[in-house]
Amino acid sequence: MTDRTVYFVSDGTGITAETFGNSILAQFTIKPRHIRRPFIDTSEKAYAVVREINEMAEREGKRPIVFLTLVDREVLKIVRDHCKGRVMDMFGTFIEPLEEEFEAKSNHRVGRFSDIAKSQEYHDRIEAINFSLAHDDGQSAKNLDVADVILVGVSRSGKTPTSLYLAMQHGIKAANYPLIPEDFERDRLPTSLAPHRRKCFGLTIDPDRLSQIRNERRPGSKYADLMNCRYEINEAEKMMKREGINWLSSTHKSIEEIATTILNDIRPDRLVY
Amino acid sequence: MTDRTVYFVSDGTGITAETFGNSILAQFTIKPRHIRRPFIDTSEKAYAVVREINEMAEREGKRPIVFLTLVDREVLKIVRDHCKGRVMDMFGTFIEPLEEEFEAKSNHRVGRFSDIAKSQEYHDRIEAINFSLAHDDGQSAKNLDVADVILVGVSRSGKTPTSLYLAMQHGIKAANYPLIPEDFERDRLPTSLAPHRRKCFGLTIDPDRLSQIRNERRPGSKYADLMNCRYEINEAEKMMKREGINWLSSTHKSIEEIATTILNDIRPDRLVY
Structure with missing residues (x-):
């Protein structure tokens, strides 16, 4: 200071x-x-x-x-x-x-958001936030057909903040779905995701960083154990490769960077900007 | 176009x-x-x-x-x-x-967020998002003592998107707590909020608008009925007045405007900007 x-x-x-x-x-x-x-x-x-x-x-x-x-x-x-x-x-x-x-005067209207609370764009943003919340962490498989993107990845790879950011900043309906050990044993995408594979985008993360993040939540657990993190990430990446799902590593990226990269990749039709 | x-x-x-x-x-x-x-x-x-x-x-x-x-x-x-x-x-x-x-050169560093994924500010923002999610809709009364602000108001008055925006944009730990008919019958603040009254900020909304929003979710329900919306809002405002909780109407305001007004009012110590 x-x-x-x-x-x-x-x-x-x-x-x-x-x-x-x-x-x-x-x-x-x-x-x-x-x-x-x-x-x-x-x-x-x-x-x-x-x-x-x-x-x-x-x-x-x-x-x-x-x-x-x-x-x-x-x-x-x-x-x-x-x-x-x-x-x-x-x-x-x-x-x-x-x-x-x-060749036109600006309208000198105060505030980008004046009366915008009733605009379609604003309504869509709020809808997107509600959608992303309702479809956080695989909570609901309903209405996945209206999702613009479904983020997949292991627990704590950055899916939740990225989904909310996409909704809030860009009005994107972003669901997210955790890949869990059961999915790896079954050796295929979770059933509810299979019909929407083309809308999936994967997040991966460095195992050391993941272990560190998970240890903040559940210190000393198997969940946070480095070997387990390595196993989960390895399996998740194998699955994404096999299913042809694009992915990126969130390790050194902010949610803004992750979101921008995803938008560049999926280019959803309904994105106004 | x-x-x-x-x-x-x-x-x-x-x-x-x-x-x-x-x-x-x-x-x-x-x-x-x-x-x-x-x-x-x-x-x-x-x-x-x-x-x-x-x-x-x-x-x-x-x-x-x-x-x-x-x-x-x-x-x-x-x-x-x-x-x-x-x-x-x-x-x-x-x-x-x-x-x-x-009297200094800029560093021409690419990207506001370069390597910021590891910075304290970024970590705090992600923490705030997780906090706001965990404390959405009164889900948890744990750790309310570390909340920067607790938004209160009837269901669908705009608490959830505002909390998430405060977290994401400003790194503010914003919990939110719904006021429900039982609270009005008891004629006092929900027990878990009472010790944190000074951190509470109220959202209210025009009954017609509230009824319209609720009808989108549960058409024709008592929940969405205009008379019921009027009753809930009237009771909520009475409660906020009695408890000395500042509030604003979200009816014509965007989440950006609501968030800015709240920050102006609560001026949390830990807000860097």
Whole structure:
């Protein structure tokens, strides 16, 4: 933590801009303090946040970095004109060239999600989250025909967080199904998966890492034992190879990277973006 | 859908930039086609994507919009120099002023999440997701003392997707607990919640909307009946008032907006950002 402060000022939630801003700041070793000021949608609130930023600038002797995502022109003008921080106008920077390119004015509508709670896209996302929850860990084999993807892999290979991420971020109906020792003994895909083999995508993981993760949950168990982890992963990979299921290793990947790789591979029809 | 195409080209997943880019594009009525090209991390891949973009420009007679999040200088140079699209350099635009401001070079490390799979922040996020799943819908009253927030409200008021979003986006351990008719008859908070009242945050919802949502799940049931929804919501709000629990209405709000409002209210200590 340093004496440098970064503000995220938005007239909406500012979440998308903040997440993106964080990925830019991650390019520096400096670790500034983050202050989030969402819903700044009136002149009064704009002046209040300007005062706060200017006091901070004075106190710290260094001007704060101020990431703005303000679509309201009046609020934007107040902050730009009076704020003593280093302003990064994340919207304006791109809106202006796009207006030129599209030969159309932007609508300056506050918040990506205004009234979106009723939109089809939003409804689909919530549906996808509910679907992924209901089909977590092979809980239900019902409606697997409407799944966009079914993640398969041994317990703790990363299926659950990846399914939820696919649903939440991309509105993808992602079921997940654990491969268990019984499946390996039977030497074939679980019966409920067989008709959906083409929608399956496998996750595997390094046995040492798996053993470590499982030991956090059940220390000293057979489940967590390295030899057992090796056996399960070996069998799971053999099965995926035999069934022609694409897979990746989650060992060094974040859920964002896993999800992006899966989307690249399955390219579901219903994915809008 | 128009004849205009937008590319998102990244040497990482490009997800944060794409989500942010979408919120910028949402300011226009034009609905361009989206093409995602993640993991463009070699000269070969850069030239391939340039060829693809240039062919598209020729075919459509309009230059594509190309959002770039490339930290690799060589790849960036290839795309900038040869691509006939309208380039929006989402990283460079902000990295340069920040380098000046921080008096430090950025490290041009590819991907926000490179090797992050092992970082503490990432570990905490995964932990939070597991916590929120284990404490969904009042499934477990164990470990509620380590929860950052406990969402309370009637069934289908939006608790589950909000908890998962808080966990996934912010690494917040968010439990959720349904208020059921038995709780209203007893006229007090569920016993397991009582010691944690100060961490509770309420969600309420318009009865008509609730009835509509519940009817999708159980058509014609008492559960979905409008009169019953009115009763439950009225009792839930009475309880929250009496117990001094802050709440908001999820009716017209997206999970992003609900989550941001909750964070503004609870300001958990362990929230890094």
